[in-house]
Amino acid sequence: MTMTVPGERSLTALAMLRSRLHFLWYLTRRSPLTVVGFLIILLVIIMVIGAPLIAPYDPNKVMLSSRLLPPSSIHWFGTDEVGRDLFSRVVYGSRASCGAAFMIVFISMSVGVFLGCLSGVVGGMFDSAMMRTMDVVLALPALVLAMALAAALGPSLFNSMLAVAIVRIPAYVRLSRGQTLSLRERIFVKASRTFGASNLYILRWHLLPNALSPLIVQATLDLGGIVLIAAALSFIGLGAQPPTAEWGALVSSGRSFILDQWWYGTFPGLAILVTAMGCNLLGDGIRDMLDPRLGPSE
Amino acid sequence: MDATPLLSVENLAVRFPGARNWFGRVTSEVHAVNNVDLVVLPGESLGIVGESGCGKSTLVQAVIGLVAPTSGRVVVEGHDFAATSGRQKTQIRQKMQIVFQDPQSSLDPRLPVWRLITEPLHIRGGMSAAALRTRARELAVSVGLRSEHLDRLAHEFSGGQRQRIAIARALSTDPELLILDEPTSALDVSVQAQIINLLLKLQRELGLSYLFISHDVSLVRHFCDRVAVMYLGQIVETGPSSAVFDHPAHPYTQTLLASVPSLQNSLQEIDASLTGELPNNRRLPTGCYYRERCLVSSAGCEKLQDLATVASIGHDVKTPNEAGISDHMVRCHVGVTAALRLEHLA
């Protein structure tokens, strides 16, 4: 008997994997766009991690002999005004642009979810104060706050990231507070209270796990918008500082050459567009997937 | 009382703010529970019967501590539940566990069964994951689940099995009193029978006391030793099940019993004028709460009635044993005539 147990277990694991794969295939047929979004994000992640392996040149290597070359088999996206390879700069630029976007979402989501859940669980005056504060934060325009921070602390990618992150916090606070309020009335949370569970216990074991799905959807959808905002900040000179390669900054410097050297601004711009679109497609897809009516069981 | 009660509810009232004015001051109140007294002795089952809105669910929530009572006390084994705190409160909580109506929503959809079952122990702390698992297995087997069920999620089970999980969870702290809030009303009859049998078996084996809340009169008659009938947040009649159900003294109890659909009686025997609906519990009626619907209201009904023994107010009730008479209380001074008139009507 004991001999068969591991075999059975791996068999069930295999069956589970197969059913998962089958479900993925089912999903692909239902919404191919989700898969497109997923592939785009996968590509971007590979680019962020494997930039040194993918980029054919050093992104910051100046080669004045080959200035403003059009796209060719040697320089896929052409070169800029000091002869740097644009393809390499776009690949490395993904680190600054997407890395910044991921960081922003991570910061605003973790702070927002913590505050939101706390607000929902504690309630009362704390909740009111929290929500009014969030209303104030929500009223701040991201770009203006970024400019103010840049004026106060000096322009840098980190400062503008901070500004965007702060402005995004209220969205997560509201969403997680709403989730918490509705979950708090669910019987299993009430049951937990009758067993003597503390607020923290309920937060850790019941509220967070159950509130997570809509938050993940929100985060993925947000990512697209934040890639745009981060690029916009760099575009107006508040984000990544030269010579760091960043998509928004690339578009910005390519702007002066747009009529004669179209490739300079176009390729980084396309990178921004495709990434933002990928995030939105994936976010929509995840939302549909998490919809219980679509699940593999039931 | 010869035995110390496990649970006693003393003069409990719960009111909720109904409406507020612009300044946040409460202008009207919902009277959910109005001065309820009840006692559960060790090893017995007390049933609470009533229709929706009669306050039985609020009563349960107040007993278990989910709703703060406006006045009155909940005493568990001699300790005032609201007055205790810290370790003592935790200990009292262990004595008294609850099984909710809908097992679908009373179990966290994201936790595996063994974690669900041992949640009260996990909250109490001091047990390793392995010890919790072992305990979960014991409990699961005792309620008729199998040990291979332990790692599944709640949605993989049928309604009856989910309710077994909820019962196992309630048993995890070795409680003496189980509060059963309509434990079978979300289930099919064949499954209901399984759960009722399980609860009766557990009572025989573990000597549990039950506080059983239900709208199903025949189920309460089957399950409970004593019963309290609630109307508009008040107990209008209480006593041994057999006495209350076979010789109901309050006009409301009589109506309730007559309306229960049964395979024996046909619809024609129920008088249409007996049926009506609960008055609004924001404005309590003056006098006897049942007066507006009552067929036999007469002089004296404009005064608020007190619970009195059936014998003391001259009810000519054919209760078989003496003990039954002294425990059979009713909040109506015209009960006996009511019974007579009902017989005339039928």
Add this chain to the structure above:
Amino acid sequence: MTDIGMKPHALSIENLSLEFPTYDGAVKALDGVTIQVGNAEIVGLVGESGCGKSVTTMAATRLLPEGRYKITQGTIRLFGRDPTVMSDEDLQQVRGKLVSTIFQEPMNALNPTIRIGKQLVGVIRRHEAISRAAAETVAANILSDMLIPEPSRIMQAYPFELSGGMRQRVLIAMAFSCNPGLIIADEPTTALDVTVQAAILRLIQGRARRTGTSVVFISHNIAVVSQICDRLYIMYAGRIVESGPTRAVLDSPQHPYTRALLRCLPERVQPKAQLESIPGTVPNLLDPPAGCFYRPRCLEADERCHAKPQSTTLTGGQVVACWQRSKSQTHVSNEA
């Protein structure tokens, strides 16, 4: 079972099988369901949750989501017409004039933003060419028929101002307002209190008897159904296991499932005694067992039950789908 009289049955379903295609495969919701509802007859459809009782009537009135189900065999006739091939306009006419449905949850069936009176008048005028004033009179009459005190006040109210029992009475009034030939009552009293339930049952029965309306009464509660129905159909896992006149089915249930269902009720046993329960659970309709669907839970099952049981008609008009009955009663059915 074919009708010889001049008027067709209100509802006649022959050997209906229906499935819902899902990700995991086809859920065989109905398997060879045959139901006849005569004119002015009150018929009960009883079974536990998921047995297909609502699906049956929803298929008959085409209320199931279009494109999400497949009828694999059988026929449906509503007053002699086939609802599955009707045009949308015809269907709307039929639903209002010939058939109306009362649902379990009265709040969902009423528009919360429109006064009760306006909703009632709207329903009446959609199917009858009468003036607004005349329709209001009709509406008020029906409401007072439903023992609603002060119908004029109720007609001015919004749905949320009424209690659950009142709302259900309004819905029943609405269902009866166009004098339909058939009313489908899908668990109309399940959400209500027993004292209110008794009144509602009485209203449905009284009005149906007076107007000669046929009623299909769906419930999981056999006691409720037994109080107002002339005949009963007992359903299990998408099949009719037993049918017949109410008293006959209750007094001498033939199918083991019906017997078990009646024995589960606490009203016929001593307090605290062990209740009879049905071991096991309802079969998974994605992959139902071979033969009789009740076999895995049945105490009387033997080898023959691995084949699908045929329906046997007994002397009292009872029809039972069970091998055990067909053996002992063969001679009876031959005589009949």
